[in-house]
Amino acid sequence: MRQALDGITVRRHDGYVAEIVLDRPAAMNALNTAMAESIAAACADIGADRSVRAVVLGAAGTKAFCAGADLKERNAMTDAQILRQRGVFRAAFGAVLGLPQPAVAAVHGYALGGGCEFAMSCDIIVADETAVFGLPEVTVGLVPGGGGTQLALRRLGAGLAADLILTGRRISIDEAERSGLVARRVPAGQARAAALEVASAIAANSxxxxxxxxxxxxxxxxxxxxxxxxxxxxxxxxxxxxxxxxxxxxxxxxxxxxxxxxx
CATH class of the missing domain: 1.10.12 (Lyase 2-enoyl-coa Hydratase; Chain  A, domain 2)
Structure with a gap:
């Protein structure tokens, strides 16, 4: 089963695994309002489907898992529009975090800002050699708003979370693996296949x-x-x-x- 929504594609594998693909590769899978609405809707459907036992969150293209919020869209917004978008974005991040099934992120390339937050909202992060993580919101006058401050604190500890968030620096797959952010490291181009393998192993259990x-x-x-x-x-x-x-x-x-x- 394959279903195309605005900015994402949903696939079903082996009956028990659902895959959500961030599908705006020309924009490095940057998160815009329509895409956020699609993610929330897809997660609601998947979460309510008792036949789904595991979920993979992946991305199309080769350059990025998700480069964060679509700043081109946001640049044209008024303050009131940004605040309205905020509710849509919170619903999308909350939907991934709130999935009752285990979620596995398949990360390649850039996972910055909201992309890093989507990955951290999953239970397990599988990343390939090209992966680069970061929470650079302060460099454009913002604060991580997709759960980044709290998820980084819990997953990385206070020191490294503060380092990443307050400097806005990026970390390579090496540091991401050492810090425990990445559970499984795989060769370039293998993140999706490895994440589906992990999800299938989960789906085989009770x-x-x-x-x-x-x-x-x-x-x-x-x-x-x-x-x-x-x-x-x-x-x-x-x-x-x-x-x-x-x-x-x-x-x-x-x-x-x-x-x-x-x-």
Whole structure:
């Protein structure tokens, strides 16, 4: 299945993996208003589809995953229009961050500003040798607004987050890998294939357990260890009392592949 929306393309793979492709390569996949609306709509549809077990967020072209907001569009806007666009952009970033299924970013080339934020909104970042990350908003009089300040703080730690955000500097794949931002590094041109492989591996597991584990990982950010362990316990109970747990243990005992009911 392939569906073209304004600025993105949505594909379905192997029945269980959905792929959202940022598809404005001539503009380095820069985020404009129409594209943001499409991303929010696509994520709403995918998030509500119980048959989707994992999501890949990738990009068309060879130069960039996403170079950030479309400043050419924004340059022609009034303050009132920029504020209206702000709500649309927040909805797009929030939709990616809020996907109930695990999301894997497939990054090549520039992932700057909103592009870096989209990648950080995913659970796992797969990047190739060409990837360059950055949050350069302060260099054009802005502050990261797609979750960048908070996601960088949580994923990179206070020191490196402040370094990147306050200087606006870019980091190569080497530093991104060392910092833990990138989970998997692959050769140039292989990010999409590798991300789809990761998503397929996720999709082969219990959908109930995977969703519950994602909730535990996300909701455990920024809370006390005691609270985080309660969050983990709730996730464990969800999985342990599900049809998936019963099928998983039965399949293990029978030495066969599980047929997940997804209940």
């Amino acid at each position: 959908p109930v357990a995977v969703r519950a584990a994602k909730r535990a990982l996300r909701n455990g950010w920024g809370v006390t260890l005691e609270s985080a362990l309660d969050i983990e316990d709730a996730a464990w109970r969800t999985a342990a009392l599900s049809g998936d747990r019963r099928e998983g243990i039965a399949a293990f005992a029978d030495k066969r592949a599980p047929q997940w009911p997804g209940e």
